[in-house]
Amino acid sequence: MSAVLSIPVPVPSVAGARGNQESPVIRWILIGLALGFLTLFLFVPLGAVFHEALKKGLAVYWRAITDPDALSAIRLTLLTAAIAVPLNLVFGVAAAWAIAKFEFPGKSILTTLIDLPFSVSPVIAGLVFVLLFGAQGWFGPWLQAHDIRIIFAVPGIVLATVFVTFPFVARELIPLMQAQGAEEEEAAVVLGASGWQTFWRVTLPNIKWGLLYGVILCNARAMGEFGAVSVVSGHIRGATNTMPLQVEILYNEYSFVAAFAVASLLALLALLTLVVKAIVETRFQGIQESE
Amino acid sequence: MSASALRLPTLRRRHTVLAGFGLALGFTLLYLSLIVLIPLSATFFKAATMGWSDFWAAVTSPRVVASYRLTFGASFLAALVNAVFGTLVAWVLVRYSFPGRRVVDALVDLPFALPTAVAGITLAAIYSGNGWIGQLFEPYGIKIAFTPVGVLVALIFIGLPFVVRMVQPVLQELEPELEEAAATLGATRLQTFARVIFPTILPALLTGFALAFARAIGEYGSVIFIAGNIPLVSEITPLLIITKLEQYDYAGATAIAVVMLVISFILLLIINLLQWWTRRRRGAA
Numbered sequence: 001m002s003a004v005l006s007i008p009v010p011v012p013s014v015a016g017a018r019g020n021q022e023s024p025v026i027r028w029i030l031i032g033l034a035l036g037f038l039t040l041f042l043f044v045p046l047g048a049v050f051h052e053a054l055k056k057g058l059a060v061y062w063r064a065i066t067d068p069d070a071l072s073a074i075r076l077t078l079l080t081a082a083i084a085v086p087l088n089l090v091f092g093v094a095a096a097w098a099i100a101k102f103e104f105p106g107k108s109i110l111t112t113l114i115d116l117p118f119s120v121s122p123v124i125a126g127l128v129f130v131l132l133f134g135a136q137g138w139f140g141p142w143l144q145a146h147d148i149r150i151i152f153a154v155p156g157i158v159l160a161t162v163f164v165t166f167p168f169v170a171r172e173l174i175p176l177m178q179a180q181g182a183e184e185e186e187a188a189v190v191l192g193a194s195g196w197q198t199f200w201r202v203t204l205p206n207i208k209w210g211l212l213y214g215v216i217l218c219n220a221r222a223m224g225e226f227g228a229v230s231v232v233s234g235h236i237r238g239a240t241n242t243m244p245l246q247v248e249i250l251y252n253e254y255s256f257v258a259a260f261a262v263a264s265l266l267a268l269l270a271l272l273t274l275v276v277k278a279i280v281e282t283r284f285q286g287i288q289e290s291e
Numbered sequence: 292m293s294a295s296a297l298r299l300p301t302l303r304r305r306h307t308v309l310a311g312f313g314l315a316l317g318f319t320l321l322y323l324s325l326i327v328l329i330p331l332s333a334t335f336f337k338a339a340t341m342g343w344s345d346f347w348a349a350v351t352s353p354r355v356v357a358s359y360r361l362t363f364g365a366s367f368l369a370a371l372v373n374a375v376f377g378t379l380v381a382w383v384l385v386r387y388s389f390p391g392r393r394v395v396d397a398l399v400d401l402p403f404a405l406p407t408a409v410a411g412i413t414l415a416a417i418y419s420g421n422g423w424i425g426q427l428f429e430p431y432g433i434k435i436a437f438t439p440v441g442v443l444v445a446l447i448f449i450g451l452p453f454v455v456r457m458v459q460p461v462l463q464e465l466e467p468e469l470e471e472a473a474a475t476l477g478a479t480r481l482q483t484f485a486r487v488i489f490p491t492i493l494p495a496l497l498t499g500f501a502l503a504f505a506r507a508i509g510e511y512g513s514v515i516f517i518a519g520n521i522p523l524v525s526e527i528t529p530l531l532i533i534t535k536l537e538q539y540d541y542a543g544a545t546a547i548a549v550v551m552l553v554i555s556f557i558l559l560l561i562i563n564l565l566q567w568w569t570r571r572r573r574g575a576a
Contacts, residue, residue: 026480045448094314120509224409263406
């Protein structure tokens, strides 16, 4: 709130040279240390994914990613994300609408509860669904009687993915919509717009970049989730293996090139996510500065 | 304070004009309960069906205790390394210009975006004895992959962005006048950092540390490939939950999960308090 009201002070990102600059030697030592650390833990791993994947040449790489099991893993990953992301998108918008535009008791508890899946280990996220829907779970006997499979089948994978990606859209939208306030929507309503018209014509254009940002992060996690999905999947080849699980199986079978080939597709997705994120962030800043 | 006082009148009006509160809140609560709250409560109900002595035996067996020691020890060390180097990276990104700065800035988020299994097999490959980095240490008899040090490496990777992303905006907002004043008053650069800059970034630094620590104790995918998973030596707690599940020991798996959940909830509380502190500091500055 104070950020909205305070007078913006232009802060140069690179400070001026009046007594608050290090000598060039120290500066380059610090840059060297920082880049050295990032090289060991970020740049080398990123390069290694593609190096390992392409080690035996493009033909081997192509065969690995067009293998029927790999293709079925890609299909399942896309399907899972196609269900989990829209569900959490609708939830995120609804939650942000209620929290940002209205006052009600227990709001801060609700906001904390929405973030809860981030602090739960992915393995536990998988475990809870086994306890509910597994053969020995609460609904296990009923599900078996009706011949419905959730655990070791696609519905379990989708559920676990929805759980771990639950907060992504909501947590991007809530602060954004809180900062924007409700004045524009109120004006629209006073001018005679209906509730949905207000949402589509006023709110949505205002939040579209934040929404896109949340969706990208949600999608990256949905396609890349490993721990939670690993618990509920059952690792049935060609049926319940997502791309990260396929990577694990290939790696454990010592098919390293094939494992890294599938992994490189996921790494490309991660890089694409970072590029879109950088673009959206620049847009965001542009909008905030022009206001 | 004055900001919320100014906004009160509009808040009251919101109740009467805008539509959809009931629908939005109702759907939020229903979805939250179905996806998160009810499933999570299942672990506590399942654990409650065990007797206390069974529960205690399950969560204090030597193999489980060894896994706590590794998980919490390595997570703490990794968060510590990230606190130091994360602050350094944030500093370098905010204060200095060098070729490729924007690309480096964007790549800091890679551990958030890269699937953990991909990180896991890659780190295992490069830190093993014949890998790009592992072979540099091999002649000195230092093994990284398939030892507890490997666990540390994976957890440093996974927690890397937290401190950077918490400290970066605070450094950006730091007003240069403060440092200039300190310099004018005769402070050396180090004194200015210790007395002016460090206290300002401390809440954000601690929040980043806590977030990295909380993420690391639950981490699974990036660790299991590089850890070697030797019981009592390099086996992390989340892996033990999976091992118990594979042996159909649902009660044992759930007992360990409850311990981890309780610790996670306490950490979440601490993080919320730290974030509140950070906001207050930034609001006051």
